[in-house]
Amino acid sequence: MSKTSGREQAIHAATQSIHNGQFFDTLARRVAMQTESQNPDAAAQLSAYLTDEMAPLFASLGFATEFYPNPVDGKPPLMIAERMEADALPTLLLYGHGDVTNGQAELWQAGTHPWQLTQSGNQLFGRGTADNKGQHTINLMALQAVLDARGGKLGYNVKILFEMSEEVGSIGLEQFCREQKDKLAADLFLASDGPRLNASTPTLFLGSRGVCQFRLRCHTGNGDRHSGNWGGIITNSAIRLQHALAILVSANGRILAEPLKAPQPEGLTASMMQQLPVGGQAGDPELNPHWGESHLTDGERLFGCNTLEVIALGAGNVAQPIGAIPQTAEAVCHLRMVPGTDWQNLIPNLRAYLAAAGFEDIDVILEGGYNATRLDPNHPWVGFARESMQRSLQQPVTVLPNLGGTIPNHCFAEVLALPTVWMPHSYPSCKQHAPDEHLLVDVAEQGLAAAAGLLWDLGEQWPV
Incomplete structure (x- = not known):
């Protein structure tokens, strides 16, 4: 033995x-x-x-x-x-x-x-x-x-x-x-x-992947105002915020804004990711094959790409709406990012991108991040x-x-x-x-x- x-x-x-x-x-x-x-x-x-x-x-x-x-x-x-x-x-x-x-x-x-x-x-x-x-x-x-x-x-x-x-x-x-x-x-x-x-x-x-957490905020300064007495003649912060988000990311989760993008995976790193099985196990959520960079494999989408995720969104009181136009709307976002992302200049670049599209009223506030x-x-x-x-x-x-x-x-x-x-x-x-x-x-x-x-x-x- x-x-x-x-x-x-x-x-x-x-x-x-x-x-x-x-x-x-x-x-x-x-x-x-x-x-x-x-x-x-x-x-x-x-x-x-x-x-x-x-x-x-x-x-x-x-x-x-x-x-x-x-x-x-x-x-x-x-x-x-x-x-x-x-x-x-x-x-x-x-x-x-x-x-x-x-x-x-x-x-x-x-x-x-x-x-x-x-x-x-x-x-x-x-x-x-x-x-x-x-x-x-x-x-x-x-x-x-x-x-x-x-x-x-x-x-x-x-x-x-x-x-x-x-x-x-x-x-x-x-x-x-x-x-x-x-x-x-x-x-x-x-x-x-x-x-x-x-x-x-x-x-x-x-x-x-790195992460950059930032907040998008539209604040009109008008206070919350009755939607009948003031609707149609004052800015609705929630509508402005929704349209600002729509120029950053598509309805299918693909990043649209250049400041949020990074190089696609390539070389050995890409080949390692391409064959990775993702999901399909007990307790896993259902994958959406049309979400994000849908031309890439699941492994490349999860490990090799930048994604913009809205993790919190709010305006007014959804549980007990008061029939008023909200003066403030906010979205908390995560940019999950791969090497090659200019995340340290993300906030000024994103502000400039939004302003160029007519969204000068959307503030971008950095809340932290890792490379x-x-x-x-x-x-x-x-x-x-x-x-x-x-x-x-x-x-x-x-x-x-x-x-x-x-x-x-x-x-x-x-x-x-x-x-x-x-x-x-x-x-x-x-x-x-x-x-x-x-x-x-x-x-x-x-x-x-x-x-x-x-x-x-x-x-x-x-x-x-």
């Missing part, structure tokens, strides 16, 4: 945590902490997640931990944990966030609750199970399994960066990375957030991670040039200048940010195996 290798021991120990209850108990404790970064009353819980939950774990794994105030006054703190085996060894930077979106407890299905981990078949319900407590719990349990299997020596250094404000735009993270660039110096970056391509497909992604980032798919770190995962899982692994959504990857790829690989442990219909957020047990078990195998392999051969 062949002797079990250290790699196999590490993978077995990591995945066994699913079956012996350790993973459930650990995640249940973390889910119970109401770390809502959108909640101004949650400051103590946000700090406690770092000091009471993460710090003792890191100490047990041989890490030195430091806590830092957020560079933005009044915002949640950050933490850096270091485990330095030797200055001459290469260093891996890991990342996670312990904050979650609001619980919305009243909207969850019967038998579940945002602050109580509940299992139903293959689903683990609770706020943060998918985003991000479940995902970083998987990686940290895998790290512990590898340390145990190697007798307490990894063969490389590890730094871990934790933030507590990702769900409110990672406020202060970019500035913090600039200020602590030397402290965060590393050779490779690995983290887990966002979804796989689908529940059955192990996935790596190398960056993310789009994408690691070269030919980078050695990509092939190394893919081959390691395939060896651990005994099935193909799909590589996405970038996530369709947005994560603060620019902080690591641009500010810290690191090659970034993300290994997601969730799936698109996990309902993150919504009621009934959940993690799939079988995906978590695969994640534990994949993470343990990859963290083991880095101690055998460094990829760069």
